[in-house]
Amino acid sequence: MMDTKLNGPLPAKPSRWPFYFFLIGLFAIVLISAIYIGANPLTFIQNSDNMVDLFVRMFPPAWSYIATTTPAMLETIRMALLGTTIGMVFSIPIMFLCARNIFRLRWLVELSRIGLNVLRTIPDLLLAAIFAAILGFSPLAGIVALSIFSIGIIAKLSFEAIENIDNGPLESMTAVGANKLQWIAFGVVPQILPHFVSYVLYTFEINIRAAAILGLVGAGGIGVFYDRALGFFAYDQVLALILYTLVVVIIIDLISLKIREKLL
Amino acid sequence: MSQRDQLKKARARKRGKIAIILIGLIAIYVWAISGIEFRGIQETAGPVTKNILKGFISPDWSYVYSPDGEDLIRGLLETLAIAIAGIFLSIILAVPVGLWAAKNLSKSFITSQSGKGVLSFFRTLPDIILALLFIKVVGPGAFAGMLALGIGAMGMLGKLYAEEVEAMDPGPVESIAAVGGNKLQQLAFGVIPQVLPGFISATLYRFEINMRSAATLGLIGAGGVGTALIFAIQGRSWDRVGIILIGIVVVVLIVDLLSSALRKRIT
Numbered sequence: 345m346m347d348t349k350l351n352g353p354l355p356a357k358p359s360r361w362p363f364y365f366f367l368i369g370l371f372a373i374v375l376i377s378a379i380y381i382g383a384n385p386l387t388f389i390q391n392s393d394n395m396v397d398l399f400v401r402m403f404p405p406a407w408s409y410i411a412t413t414t415p416a417m418l419e420t421i422r423m424a425l426l427g428t429t430i431g432m433v434f435s436i437p438i439m440f441l442c443a444r445n446i447f448r449l450r451w452l453v454e455l456s457r458i459g460l461n462v463l464r465t466i467p468d469l470l471l472a473a474i475f476a477a478i479l480g481f482s483p484l485a486g487i488v489a490l491s492i493f494s495i496g497i498i499a500k501l502s503f504e505a506i507e508n509i510d511n512g513p514l515e516s517m518t519a520v521g522a523n524k525l526q527w528i529a530f531g532v533v534p535q536i537l538p539h540f541v542s543y544v545l546y547t548f549e550i551n552i553r554a555a556a557i558l559g560l561v562g563a564g565g566i567g568v569f570y571d572r573a574l575g576f577f578a579y580d581q582v583l584a585l586i587l588y589t590l591v592v593v594i595i596i597d598l599i600s601l602k603i604r605e606k607l608l
Numbered sequence: 609m610s611q612r613d614q615l616k617k618a619r620a621r622k623r624g625k626i627a628i629i630l631i632g633l634i635a636i637y638v639w640a641i642s643g644i645e646f647r648g649i650q651e652t653a654g655p656v657t658k659n660i661l662k663g664f665i666s667p668d669w670s671y672v673y674s675p676d677g678e679d680l681i682r683g684l685l686e687t688l689a690i691a692i693a694g695i696f697l698s699i700i701l702a703v704p705v706g707l708w709a710a711k712n713l714s715k716s717f718i719t720s721q722s723g724k725g726v727l728s729f730f731r732t733l734p735d736i737i738l739a740l741l742f743i744k745v746v747g748p749g750a751f752a753g754m755l756a757l758g759i760g761a762m763g764m765l766g767k768l769y770a771e772e773v774e775a776m777d778p779g780p781v782e783s784i785a786a787v788g789g790n791k792l793q794q795l796a797f798g799v800i801p802q803v804l805p806g807f808i809s810a811t812l813y814r815f816e817i818n819m820r821s822a823a824t825l826g827l828i829g830a831g832g833v834g835t836a837l838i839f840a841i842q843g844r845s846w847d848r849v850g851i852i853l854i855g856i857v858v859v860v861l862i863v864d865l866l867s868s869a870l871r872k873r874i875t
Contacts, residue, residue, distance in 0.1 A: 374696045377689035381750035381831060388755070394745045422640040429637070465860035466853070469736065469824035470837065474849070477841045478657055480650040487644070557736045561827055561838075574740055582741075590732045 398579055406580040410588050413569050417592060420565035423486045423558070424551040430487070431494025432544050435502065438495060440528065442503040445511075460503075464496035468554045472563035483564030490551050490558070497547045498540075505539040506532060538607045545600045552596050556589045656846075663846030664854070671851050680855045683826075683833035688859070690753045690825065690832050691818040697758030698765050699811060705762065706769030713773060713799070724770070730763030735821045739830040750831025757821055761814050768814075772806035773799065805874045812867040819863045823856050 440446050441456040471489035479485040514531040522530070559567020566589065573581035672680045707713055709723030739756035746752050781798035789797070826834020833856060840848040 374692055377692040378696075378754075380689040381686060381693060381754055383693055383751045383754050387746050387751060391746050398741065398744055418643060419645075422643050425636065425640045426644065461861065461864070462857055465820070465857045465864070467820040467824045469827055470834070470853070470856070473827055473838060473841055474660070474853075477844075478653050478660065480653075483644055553732075553734060557734050560736060560740075570737065570740065574744070577744075586733070586737065593732055 401577075401579040402583040404580065405584040405587060406578070407584060409569075409573070409581045409584040413566055413585065413588065416559075416566040416569055417588065419483055420555045420559075420567075421552065421592070421596075423483050423490060423565050424548060424555040427487045427490025427555070428494050428544060428548045428551050430491035431547065432498055434491065435495045435499040438499040439502040439506060440532075442499060443506040445507055445509070445514075446528070446532065460496065460499055463492070464500060466492075468493040469557065469561060472558045473561040476562040481562035481564075486555060486558040486563035486565055489563060490555060493554065494547050494551060497550065498543050501543040501546075502536065502540050505536050505543075509535040542604045542607050545604050549593075549597050549600050552593055556593075656844075659844075659846040660849065663848070663850030665850075666847060667851035667854055668845070668847040669851065671848050672855070678836060680833070680836070680851060683836045683852070684855055684859050686750055687819070687822045687826075687832035687834075687856075688863075690750050690757060690822040691815060693754045694757030694822070695761060695811060695815050695818055697754065698761035698814070701758065701762040702765035702769055703807075706766040707773065707795075707799075709766060709770040710773035711770075712776075712778065720770075724767075727763050727766040727770070730759065731767065733760060733763070735760035736824065736828060739825050740828060743828070743830060748829040748831075753822060753825040753830035753832060756825065756830060757818050760821070761818060764817075765810060765814050768810035769803070769807055772803045772810065775806075776802045809871045809875050812871050816860075816864055816867050819860050823860070 438456060438460065442453060442460055444453055447453055468489060471492055472486055475485040475488045479488065509532060513535070514527065517527050517531045555565050555567075557567045557570070559565045559569070560571055562568075566585065570582065570585055573579075573585060705723060705727060709720055709727055711717075711720045714720045714723075735756050738760050739753055742752040742755045743749075746755065776799065780802065781794050784794045784798045822832050824834050826832040826836065827838045829835065833852060837849065837852045837856075840846075840852060
């Protein structure tokens with residue numbers, strides 16, 4: 345028999361104070377941050393005529409600037425393409441090293457993962473700024489920066505895909521005496537190839553966006569023109585550039601999405 | 609016999625398809641490589657690389673903290689503050705827009721689609737470009753960076769919020785409506801409790817991205833540790849570049865670890 349009292353006193357409600365304290369703490373952190381960086385809404389309101397002025401001067405967009413910047417836009421696409429490709433090539437060995445079900449050497453896998461995580465913390469623009477200092481102000485700096493940046497994304501997504509593969513084919517290959525390379529080539533690769541290609545395309549989409557701004561730190565592409573147009577306060581040109589980049593990004597996204605849908 | 613022919617044909621077709629794809633790929637790469645203007649690597653590349661590596665091995669530890677003026681800790685704190693204040697601004701902006709864009713909360717298709725359109729427009733604007741524009745409005749500094757991140761993150765957060773709302777269970781909302789709850793009550797007691805964990809998780813994820821973005825904002829004059837980095841690069845003080853990069857990596861790693869631990873606990 346259950347000994348439940350039907351009309352007994354209700355259990356006390358859990359105190360809500362910890363939750364309130366947590367919220368207050370959160371707001372305090374936000375407030376301190378805002379004060380620390382001098383975020384004053386008044387500054388924004390006082391300068392709102394600057395904002396209005398900026399918007400007014402943006403229209404109509406300087407459409408002729410699109411023709412001027414097309415070579416740079418093509419360079420941007422080239423940079424993204426080559427950066428993604430080089431990154432893809434280098435990410436192949438790294439992703440196998442990071443997958444727990446491929447290499448049984450625990451320390452090697454963990455070390456590779458730490459290395460990959462450290463690599464992923466460095467933003468693309470910082471890499472570009474450093475490589476622009478090493479290689480000079482040229483698209484080459486952008487390509488190298490994007491390659492390294494791509495390794496982080498592709499290897500991370502791919503090694504997670506590798507860890508989720510079906511073990512059956514691998515076991516049967518081990519059973520018939522395949523060596524490690526055969527094991528990877530015929531057991532692992534066919535299973536992850538569609539995912540891998542899809543991740544490469546996804547990275548390409550990210551890289552197009554990244555490549556469009558690398559020029560701001562001197563690493564080639566259309567970003568150089570943003571700097572120039574803003575320097576001359578030519579906001580109509582800036583708007584033309586923004587719209588141009590937007591259209592190119594959307595078109596490439598659509599193509600890439602179509603291919604990815606077919607793959608998976 | 610005919611079956612074998614069919615198989616042969618299928619195989620030939622498949623090979624043809626692969627050949628076309630390969631030719632297309634080769635054409636794209638020829639176009640890409642031939643178009644890159646290769647001016648050769650400048651002679652200083654070797655020594656500069658050596659100096660950067662040396663800078664990493666023996667970084668300028670004295671830069672970590674100096675009692676007066678610019679140092680690494682202050683730069684990193686400013687970066688963190690930009691990311692926190694920025695994410696707060698984007699939460700305030702993204703919640704209404706996200707609810708507006710959610711299919712299952714609005715009656716007409718046009719309402720939610722227009723919300724989605726607004727969000728995807730903001731998603732395509734890079735943070736850095738926004739920062740450049742805000743610098744023109746409020747002047748260079750961390751405030752411009754914070755506004756850029758706030759607006760820039762709105763697009764992505766709003767989309768994630770809308771998806772979270774669309775994936776929720778309609779039951780609780782219906783039962784609140786059945787007992788006579790108004791729209792606001794439905795939102796407060798039917799929608800919010802269901803989507804809150806998802807919202808928090810999406811926000812934390814975006815915060816990780818904000819940290820990286822905030823670290824780069826200084827490169828163009830919008831505050832944070834990037835300012836110190838670009839000065840160090842321009843001044844060729846590689847030991848300082850080394851310590852700044854180490855600082856960024858450590859802080860971003862800590863934020864990533866904390867955030868992913870929190871996200872795992874929530875969902």
